[in-house]
Amino acid sequence: xxxxxxxxxxxxxxxxxxxxxxxxxxxxxxxxxxxxxxxxxxxxxxxxxxxxxxxxxxxxxxxxxxxxxxxxxxxxxxxxxxxxxxxxxxxxxxxxxxxxxxxxxxxxxxxxxxxxxxxxxxxxxxxxxxxxxxxxxxxxxxxxxxxxxxxxxxxxxxxxxxxxxxxxxxxxxxxxxxxxxxxxxxxxxxxxxxxxxxxxxxxxxxxxxxxxxxxxxxxxxxxxxxxxxxxxxxxxxxxxxxxxxxxxxxxxxxxxxxxxxxxxxxxxxxxxxxxxxxxxxxxxxxxxxxxxxxxxxxxxxxxxxxxxxxxxxxxxxxxxxxxxxxxxxxxxxxxxxxxxxxxxxxxxxxxxx
Amino acid sequence: xxxxxxxxxxxxxxxxxxxxxxxxxxxxxxxxxxxxxxxxxxxxxxxxxxxxxxxxxxxxxxxxxxxxxxxxxxxxxxxxxxxxxxxxxxxxxxxxxxxxxxxxxxxxxxxxxxxxxxxxxxxxxxxxxxxxxxxxxxxxxxxxxxxxxxxxxxxxxxxxxxxxxxxxxxxxxxxxxxxxxxxxxxxxxxxxxxxxxxxxxxxxxxxxxxxxxxxxxxxxxxxxxxxxxxxxxxxxxxxxxxxxxxxxxxxxxxxxxxxxxxxxxxxxxxxxxxxxxxxxxxxxxxxxxxxxxxxxxxxxxxxxxxxxxxxxxxxxxxxxxxxxxxxxxxxxxxxxxxxxxxxxxxxxxxxxx
DNA sequence: TGTTATTAAGTTAACGTTAACATCCTCTCC
DNA sequence: GGAGAGGATGTTAACGTTAACTTAATAACA
Numbered sequence: 170x171x172x173x174x175x176x177x178x179x180x181x182x183x184x185x186x187x188x189x190x191x192x193x194x195x196x197x198x199x200x201x202x203x204x205x206x207x208x209x210x211x212x213x214x215x216x217x218x219x220x221x222x223x224x225x226x227x228x229x230x231x232x233x234x235x236x237x238x239x240x241x242x243x244x245x246x247x248x249x250x251x252x253x254x255x256x257x258x259x260x261x262x263x264x265x266x267x268x269x270x271x272x273x274x275x276x277x278x279x280x281x282x283x284x285x286x287x288x289x290x291x292x293x294x295x296x297x298x299x300x301x302x303x304x305x306x307x308x309x310x311x312x313x314x315x316x317x318x319x320x321x322x323x324x325x326x327x328x329x330x331x332x333x334x335x336x337x338x339x340x341x342x343x344x345x346x347x348x349x350x351x352x353x354x355x356x357x358x359x360x361x362x363x364x365x366x367x368x369x370x371x372x373x374x375x376x377x378x379x380x381x382x383x384x385x386x387x388x389x390x391x392x393x394x395x396x397x398x399x400x401x402x403x404x405x406x407x408x409x410x411x412x413x414x415x416x417x418x419x420x421x422x423x424x425x426x427x428x429x430x431x432x433x434x435x436x437x438x439x440x441x442x443x444x445x446x447x448x449x450x451x452x453x454x455x456x457x458x459x460x461x462x463x464x465x466x467x468x469x470x471x472x473x474x475x476x477x478x479x480x481x482x483x484x485x486x487x488x489x490x491x492x493x494x495x496x497x498x499x500x501x502x503x504x505x506x507x508x509x510x511x512x513x514x515x516x517x518x519x520x521x522x
Numbered sequence: 523x524x525x526x527x528x529x530x531x532x533x534x535x536x537x538x539x540x541x542x543x544x545x546x547x548x549x550x551x552x553x554x555x556x557x558x559x560x561x562x563x564x565x566x567x568x569x570x571x572x573x574x575x576x577x578x579x580x581x582x583x584x585x586x587x588x589x590x591x592x593x594x595x596x597x598x599x600x601x602x603x604x605x606x607x608x609x610x611x612x613x614x615x616x617x618x619x620x621x622x623x624x625x626x627x628x629x630x631x632x633x634x635x636x637x638x639x640x641x642x643x644x645x646x647x648x649x650x651x652x653x654x655x656x657x658x659x660x661x662x663x664x665x666x667x668x669x670x671x672x673x674x675x676x677x678x679x680x681x682x683x684x685x686x687x688x689x690x691x692x693x694x695x696x697x698x699x700x701x702x703x704x705x706x707x708x709x710x711x712x713x714x715x716x717x718x719x720x721x722x723x724x725x726x727x728x729x730x731x732x733x734x735x736x737x738x739x740x741x742x743x744x745x746x747x748x749x750x751x752x753x754x755x756x757x758x759x760x761x762x763x764x765x766x767x768x769x770x771x772x773x774x775x776x777x778x779x780x781x782x783x784x785x786x787x788x789x790x791x792x793x794x795x796x797x798x799x800x801x802x803x804x805x806x807x808x809x810x811x812x813x814x815x816x817x818x819x820x821x822x823x824x825x826x827x828x829x830x831x832x833x834x835x836x837x838x839x840x841x842x843x844x845x846x847x848x849x850x851x852x853x854x855x856x857x858x859x860x861x862x863x864x865x866x867x868x869x870x871x872x873x874x875x
Numbered sequence: 876t877g878t879t880a881t882t883a884a885g886t887t888a889a890c891g892t893t894a895a896c897a898t899c900c901t902c903t904c905c
Numbered sequence: 906g907g908a909g910a911g912g913a914t915g916t917t918a919a920c921g922t923t924a925a926c927t928t929a930a931t932a933a934c935a
Contacts, residue, residue, distance in 0.1 A: 178669065180891055191915050196893060204913050221669060226643035227584040228891035231920050236580075238640065247605035255599065255626055268640040271624040273608055287591065287621040290579035291644065316531065316574060409817050435817075442821035464762050464788075468795035470823045533921055544885050549923060557882050581921035584890050 179220040188216045199224055230292060238268040239491060240288035242281065244300035246273050248435070249463045250480055254299060254323065257484025265492055267294070274300050281306035285313055295319035295491045302326055302370070319494035321487045326370075333490040333504040337478035342510035343376025346430050346458045346476050349512055351384050353519070355428035355456060357392070361415035361440055362408070362432025364395035373460060377430055392426055394418050408432075412439025420447050427455060428518070434459040434466050437473055441517070456518040471516035478510045532573040541569045552577055583645060591621040592844060593641035595634065597653035599626050601788070602816045603833055607652060607676065610837025618845055620647070627653050634659035638666055648672035648844045655679055655723070672847035674840050679723075686843040686857040690831035695863035696729025699783050699811045699829050702865055704737050706872070708781035708809060710745070714768035714793055715761070715785025717748035726813060730783055745779055747771050761785075765792025773800050780808060781871070787812040787819050790826055794870070809871040824869035831863045 181199075185192040190209065197203035198213040205213075216222070230236045239262055243251050259269045270293070272284035281300050286309075288296050296318060298310065302325045314320050314329045321333045350358050358381065363371050368378060374393070381388055394415045412431055416439065419426055431437035437459030441451060449455050451471055459466060462477035486506060493499045534552075538545040543562065550556035551566040558566070569575070583589045592615055596604050612622045623646070625637035634653050639662075641649050649671060651663065655678045667673050667682045674686045703711050711734065716724050721731060727746070734741055747768045765784055769792065772779055784790035790812030794804060802808050804824055812819060815830035839859060846852045 181893095182891075192891090193893075193916080194914065197914090200893085204911085206913060209913080223642070223669070225584075225645065225891050227580055227589075227645045228920085229893075231578075231580040231584055231890090231922090232892045232894080234920070236644075238644070246599055246608065247602045249600045252600035252626075256628065259626060263636065268636075268643075269625070270640075270644075271626065272622070273605075273612060273624065275609065283616065283621075287623075289576070290621075291589075291591070291623075292578065292580045316576070409821050413821065438818065438821050442823070445823060465791065465818070468762050468766065468791050470795070470798060534923095535921075545921085546886080546923075547884065550884090553923085557884075559883060562883080578921050581890085582923075584892090584920090585922045585924080587890070 178225075179222045181222070181224065184213065184216050184220055184222050187220065188212050236292050236294055237266060238270060238291070238293050239295050239297065239488075239495075240284070240291075240293040241269055241271045241297045242274055242284045242288075242300050243271060244274060246271075248433070248461070249465075250433075250461050250478075251299070253480035254484040254487075257481040258297060258488045261485045261488035262492070265488075267492070278303045278305035282309045285309055289313060289318065293318075295321070295495045297321050297323060297487050297491055298325070298327070299323040299487075300325070319491055321491045321494070323483055323487050330503055331494075333494065333499070333506075335483050335486050335490065335506045336508070337480075337483065337510050338507045339372035339478075339510070340376040340379070342460065342476040342478065342512075343373035343430070344380045345376070345510070345512045346373075346460065346474075347377045347380035348384075349474070349514065349518065350428040350430065350456060350458060351380060351386070353428070353456065355426075356384075356386050357389075357424065357426045357428070358386075359392040359394070359415075359419045359426035359429040360432070361394055361412055361419070361429055362436045363393075365390045365393045367395065371432075373430075373432055391422055392419065408435040409439035409442070412436035412441075413443045414439070416440035416443035417447075420444070420449075425455075428452075428457070429455060430458045430460075432460060434461045434463040434473060434475055437475070437517075438465065438469055441469055441473075452516065452518050452520055458518055462513055466513070466515070469517070471521075474515045474518040475513050476510045477513050479508050482508060531578075532575045534575070534577065537566065537569050537573055537575050540573065541565050589621075589645050589647055590619060591623060591644070591646050592648050592650065592841075592848075593637070593644075593646040594622055594624045594650045595627055595637045595641075595653050596624060597627060599624075601786070601814070602818075603786075603814050603831075604652070606833035607837040607840075610834040611650060611841045614838045614841035615845070618841075620845070631656045631658040635662045638662055642666060642671065646671075648674070648848045650674050650676060650840050650844055651678070651680070652676040652840075653678070672844055674844045674847070676836055676840050683856055684847075686847065686852070686859075688836050688839050688843065688859045689861070690836065690863050691860045692725035692831075692863070693729040693732070695813065695829040695831065695865075696726035696783070697733045698729070698863070698865045699726075699813065699827075700730045700733035701737075702827070702867065702871065703781040703783065703809060703811060704733060704739070706781070706809065708779075709737075709739050710742075710777065710779045710781070711739075712745040712747070712768075712772045712779035712782040713785070714747055714765055714772070714782055715789045716746075718743045718746045720748065724785075726783075726785055744775060745772065761788040762792035762795070765789035765794075766796045767792075769793040769796035770800075773797070773802075778808075781805075781810070782808060783811045783813075785813060787814045787816040787826060787828055790828070790870075791818065791822060794822055794826075805869065805871050805873055811871055815866055819866070819868070822870070824874075827868045827871040828866050829863045830866050832861050835861060 181195050182192045185195045197205050198210050262269050274280035274284050314332050324336045360377050368374050396411045431440050444455050459473045459475035462475045466473040466475045534548050535545045538548045550558050615622050627633035627637050667685050677689045713730050721727050749764045784793050797808050812826045812828035815828045819826040819828045
């Protein structure tokens with residue numbers, strides 16, 4: 170057997186030549202369209218098999234001016250959140266005959282752009298963007314959108330007349346989480362996962378602030394704490410560390426909070442860890458709320474009160490919206506959907522009865 | 523501004539025509555090779571900008587017979603393990619001018635194959651496979667390897683004369699985790715995460731069995747428990763649930779184990795949760811060891827003893843091996859590397875002093 | 876002054892497909 | 906028996922690049 174010899178693969182014409190038909194005839198057999206006699210079809214299929222023919226997707230896509238492929242740019246893949254999104258997108262797409270390619274960009278503009286470029290370079294049919302927004306990246310994305318590439322953004326802001334967006338209602342989610350803590354009698358409530366300076370970008374933080382304000386609770390910037398260094402290297406999943414450090418900082422304040430709203434479940438896990446280390450009981454000494462309802466949340470000690478966002482639905486809708494845009498059905502409209510979140514109350518805020 | 527009109531993008535020839543040069547001249551400017559006068563170069567660049575020209579990667583790749591792109595097939599993306607792998611691969615590749623596209627396949631042969639096919643369809647330069655092995659998928663992979671596509675597999679078995687492999691020493695990792703428990707005096711040790719019937723495929727389980735045997739401990743199949751149903755739908759990250767259920771099952775045995783080795787950290791988290799629910803103290807009543815040393819492991823209660831595998835290194839090496847194969851340097855050799863794991867002892871097996 | 880490099884282009888022919896059109900044959904039906 | 910309707914091919918011309926070659930002008934050198 171002449172295996173693994175990087176011989177040049179057989180082409181459509183090669184196959185056609187060996188059985189004495191036109192390339193087009195072979196093409197018709199391969200793609201199952203047009204008229205081909207049963208006899209010829211069999212001859213072709215036999216030759217295809219024997220010669221180990223495989224069509225060249227590049228040439229095909231070039232000719233057809235489409236790739237039946239969609240690109241997804243994800244920031245934090247370690248988050249189960251992202252997994253669910255990616256899977257939902259993939260399922261919806263594959264049901265319609267599209268492939269999904271994923272690029273990871275751990276929150277750096279450079280990587281975002283690299284991902285966009287490589288998708289565009291491969292003439293992908295559309296792009297779903299689920300990274301955190303940043304100026305340079307958005308600028309590039311804008312140009313790409315201008316050039317007519319169908320784009321949908323998920324879980325983030327982006328304004329462009331031909332870019333659809335879908336997101337969970339992070340504001341209300343943050344509001345309700347905070348409201349829940351206020352309802353329990355807390356009035357000194359910390360926020361872990363982002364500094365006060367991020368309030369313009371982070372809806373969850375906005376919800377938190379809004380709930381406090383609504384209930385006449387003075388906002389204290391010292392209670393809002395993010396990562397100490399904003400180094401680009403920190404991978405997304407290290408948010409346990411951020412939660413841990415954040416909680417330590419909050420606990421060292423002169424008057425410490427009695428409750429904490431963590432930006433996401435991982436951060437909450439780190440916060441729980443730090444609180445326990447300080448000998449505090451949860452929720453009696455300090456109540457903790459997370460966000461995302463990762464599978465983990467049920468299994469923390471105590472189980473974590475958190476806000477569930479419909480990731481699967483976001484993924485499905487993102488895929489649908491993108492396909493609609495690809496097919497040209499959504500020419501003149503810009504769709505923006507915001508989905509409800511749901512507060513899941515567990516024992517990290519309310520002691521078991 | 524005529525934005526978002528899906529006008530046909532300008533081609534190289536369009537640009538060339540408007541400034542009255544040959545397409546080849548524009549190509550030379552774009553790619554920065556060959557001789558072009560400064561004057562012409564500027565004219566070209568100006569036109570390129572004005573016409574919003576962007577080269578068609580499909581055509582380029584078709585002509586060049588390469589895409590400078592590598593595909594990675596991942597099973598369980600929610601595992602931080604996979605994230606680290608993907609990031610390391612991406613970094614190593616981008617340093618050499620390659621893009622990385624990722625496909626997710628949650629452990630179904632069909633999805634594996636779909637991922638392979640879509641990579642091959644896009645004439646990707648090489649593939650890194652990090653999914654669990656399965657018969658149909660391996661068969662297809664074998665054909666692809668036969669056809670000369672460079673392939674490297676990570677963390678799994680695969681035999682093909684031109685496919686390199688890299689993996690952590692899961693056997694020794696499992697052995698040492700179990701040995702550690704034995705050293706602590708345990709002799710009734712459970713395994714959670716896979717049934718006894720998987721012993722031929724799962725190195726961690728083999729390590730566990732081997733350690734028991736070495737110390738003359740009778741193997742008890744009832745102590746080895748995996749997922750109840752092997753439904754394909756269960757996403758990878760739901761292993762907390764598997765750990766939880768597994769532990770429950772073990773605890774309901776007539777004589778229950780005093781220690782448990784969980785197949786990975788997520789499973790361990792679920793196991794911890796179930797043990798606590800049963801009112802058991804960890805590690806006094808039951809000791810628990812995980813695998814992977816996810817960031818989570820430090821933050822469980824108690825912190826989790828686990829086995830760390832060098833994911834970053836695996837990713838780097840996988841990328842390097844693949845690039846070597848792509849460049850044709852590794853024609854006649856098959857490389858197989860196995861990297862050491864490290865046991866990280868925390869309080870889930872040894873009470874704090 | 877002729878020979879050789881160097882620079883700056885242009886020309887040609889693929890890369891491997893497929894859409895669109897053209898051709899030829901064989902039925903069927905009035 | 907002529908018109909029309911498939912059915913089964915073949916032919917042509919792109920899709921948008923770029924490798925390889927050619928041409929031509931200028932510069933450099935002995």
